[in-house]
Amino acid sequence: MNDDALDSLLTQARRAGPRDTSRAQYGFETRLLARLSPSPFTLWLWRLAPFFAVLAIGMTWSVWQSGSENEYAITSGLEENAPEWTYIAALTGREL
Helix, strand or coil: CCHHHHHHHHHHHHHHCCCCCHHHHCCHHHHHHHHHCCCHHHHHHHHHHHHHHHHHHHHHHHHHHCCCCCHHHHHHHCCCCCCHHHHHHHHHCCCC
16 A cells, blocks of 8 residues: 555544444443353352362372272283283382
């Protein structure tokens, strides 16, 4: 775009004068907050978050506590000299 075309556009914009934006501004904050308000589904998720946090902590603690008692549960599906035993011994550092 050359300078003459730009000057003519700016001149037309100056002649048009400022626009009245009061109609668009009316109730803007109310409309914005209405869009940002949380949905009922989101509220229920926040209300249930502590329950799921306690559930995750409890399950983690349960698995951690029963780790030594539950080490023979894996042996039921394996044969006596299966290659998986070597893999398990390498991962855990002990023979089952």
